[in-house]
Amino acid sequence: MNHLIDISGVRHAYKTESGPLPVLDGLDISVPEGGFCAVVGPSGCGKSTLTKLIAGLMRPDAGSVKLHRTEVTSPRSTVGMAFQNPVLLEWRTILDNVILPLEIVPNKLTRAQREERARSLLSMVGLEGFEEKRPSELSGGMRQRASLCRALVHKPEVLILDEPFGALDAFTREDLWQIMHQVKEREPFTGVLITHDLRESIFLADQVVVLSGRPARTQYVLDVGTSGPRDLDHLYTAEASEMLAILRHQIEIAQGRAEPQASAPARAVQ
Amino acid sequence: MAYVPEHMTADKPPKGAGIVGFLTSRAVVAPIAAVVVFLLLWELIVWANGWPDYLMASPSDLPAAYAQYWELFLIMGWQTLWRTIVGLVLAVIVGVGFGMVMGFSRTMRDALYPLLVGFNAIPKATVVPIVALLFVGAHDFNTILIAFMISFFPIAVSVSIGLSTLEPEYRDILRSLGASQTTIFRKIALPKTLPEFFGALKVSVTLAFIGTNLMEIVSPHGRGLGALFDSGKTNSNYPLMFAVLIALAFLGIVLYYIVVALEKIFAGWAERQPG
Numbered sequence: 001m002n003h004l005i006d007i008s009g010v011r012h013a014y015k016t017e018s019g020p021l022p023v024l025d026g027l028d029i030s031v032p033e034g035g036f037c038a039v040v041g042p043s044g045c046g047k048s049t050l051t052k053l054i055a056g057l058m059r060p061d062a063g064s065v066k067l068h069r070t071e072v073t074s075p076r077s078t079v080g081m082a083f084q085n086p087v088l089l090e091w092r093t094i095l096d097n098v099i100l101p102l103e104i105v106p107n108k109l110t111r112a113q114r115e116e117r118a119r120s121l122l123s124m125v126g127l128e129g130f131e132e133k134r135p136s137e138l139s140g141g142m143r144q145r146a147s148l149c150r151a152l153v154h155k156p157e158v159l160i161l162d163e164p165f166g167a168l169d170a171f172t173r174e175d176l177w178q179i180m181h182q183v184k185e186r187e188p189f190t191g192v193l194i195t196h197d198l199r200e201s202i203f204l205a206d207q208v209v210v211l212s213g214r215p216a217r218t219q220y221v222l223d224v225g226t227s228g229p230r231d232l233d234h235l236y237t238a239e240a241s242e243m244l245a246i247l248r249h250q251i252e253i254a255q256g257r258a259e260p261q262a263s264a265p266a267r268a269v270q
Numbered sequence: 271m272a273y274v275p276e277h278m279t280a281d282k283p284p285k286g287a288g289i290v291g292f293l294t295s296r297a298v299v300a301p302i303a304a305v306v307v308f309l310l311l312w313e314l315i316v317w318a319n320g321w322p323d324y325l326m327a328s329p330s331d332l333p334a335a336y337a338q339y340w341e342l343f344l345i346m347g348w349q350t351l352w353r354t355i356v357g358l359v360l361a362v363i364v365g366v367g368f369g370m371v372m373g374f375s376r377t378m379r380d381a382l383y384p385l386l387v388g389f390n391a392i393p394k395a396t397v398v399p400i401v402a403l404l405f406v407g408a409h410d411f412n413t414i415l416i417a418f419m420i421s422f423f424p425i426a427v428s429v430s431i432g433l434s435t436l437e438p439e440y441r442d443i444l445r446s447l448g449a450s451q452t453t454i455f456r457k458i459a460l461p462k463t464l465p466e467f468f469g470a471l472k473v474s475v476t477l478a479f480i481g482t483n484l485m486e487i488v489s490p491h492g493r494g495l496g497a498l499f500d501s502g503k504t505n506s507n508y509p510l511m512f513a514v515l516i517a518l519a520f521l522g523i524v525l526y527y528i529v530v531a532l533e534k535i536f537a538g539w540a541e542r543q544p545g
Contacts (some may be wrong), residue, residue, distance in 0.1 A: 055446040075448045087439040091461045091539040100457070104447045134539055154447070 004190045005031040005054065005158060010063035012049060013215075023049050024060065025215035029192075031207070036184065036191040036227070038201035040247065041211030041219075042255045047194045050216075051160045054192060055079050067158065077105040080156035080189070084163040086147035088135035094146050095131035098122060101154040121149040124186060125179050141172035145179065152187050159189040166196060174232060177203050181229040198247045199235055208243075210250040220250045327512040335513035342498055343517055350482055350494040351521055353410060357417025358478045358525075362471070365422040369429025373459075379430060390423040395484055402489040409493055413485040420481035421474035428470035432463030465540035468533035475525045479518065495521075 010027040013020040023046035031037040039047055052058040053065045056075040065072045080101070088097045098118040102109060109117070122131060125145040135143055144164060151159060165173045177200065184191070195201050201208045206227035210220040222243060226234070234240060252258035292298065309329045316328035323331060336343060368386070372379040394416060401412050436459055444454045486496020495514050502510035534541075 052442070055442070057442060057445055075446045077447050079446055081443060081446050083439045083442075085437065085439055087437065087443055089440075089458065089461070091464075091537070100443075101447050103457070104444060104449045104453060136539075150443075 003030040004033040006066040022215035026217035038205035046216040080151035082151040086143040331509035335509040360418040361422035365425025368426035372430035373433025417481035421478040424470040428466040432466040464537040
């Protein structure tokens, strides 16, 4: 099967003053082209390290991180990133913030074309009319939308989202989940979503990877069974409840609070 | 999808336009009123205590002093001003240089910080005679040197802190796109440090004036408002001395607001809209 993202047997340790601190130990994740993979796990288990590996900002000690079957050795412009902190540049307007990647990634677009591209993205996420505002004039949810546009403006193949909705209130978050689905329909990408929110993971992704506690390995992979846009009501079905229960149980195992059961639910794939 | 923005910022109604509107605005009236109140209080205290001219001048003595020495005030005020500005420009160049080195390299920060703090802790009044002897006769150079030495520290510290506290995500956003270190500096680190830089520059402006006048007073060579102050002291001309102080305060205010104007132009984004 053709996987766009292929992470296998990745091990990594940070060098600290008290010796190496292993964060990843046997990480395997595969995401097909156009897929959306959510990664959940206990706090501090190395999820953010994972995003840096995919983005090429770091190299693993062992194992391989491949995009299109090519080893990732350095940053590449086919990746877009958004973080929990929207990190918008306060001295730029929203429009210029979204344009930023186009100033760095080699491209032949004129200034007018860049603006047009940024404007169309902004209107897609409902930020029409805010192009000339400063980030400080926008609410948290709006800033996060702008950050999403910036991550997508150069049409990346891979979109890495590191808890992008973590700091938002529940309703704004649900708003953004819906927008995420709309965006993915119009701007196809292969997504990796780091999150702490299990509902978010099954609502957005088509595959949920549960990482064990540090050092993290792939502990469990859940096939959500749906891909593409879905309704919020989907979260309140018996099927969704069952998946959430499985994930909750897996997280408890990862946290060391529950023993792996022999009768583990059989939804796991691979 | 029916989408309702979380909040809409309505455009503010236009304020009273024109020059009359500006002159009657709070930004102009409030500080002038404060100055008037200050002068009245000063006059009142001198009058209530019955202090004679040779003990303490009052505001009403000053116009006479300015009228008598106006030419000296212009010449020496200019001497003080340009030497302060040159010292300040040097402080900006060297301070930003140190700040960048310490902001980007932990090793350099660890190495240079104690040295700079120690240097800054030395009272510059003690350095004045050393400099005056070392470069004897080079009045302009000595004055500029002291103005520079006293004012570069805040700039170096603020730039280094601004650069070293840059959130890693800012870097990651650009690095993940393959941006070079120079691009990251130009697009992010430099503009992000500007508010801190201007904050420090406001402190440095007043410090540079202190430096210039220290040299002019401690090592008088007949130049600058400091020398004029010193001659007032020698002649027990209190109105002249106080007139010099007010002139210095005036120059300080002018330079300060020039920095504020520059800040508005280059780092105006950092100012929050009221309300």
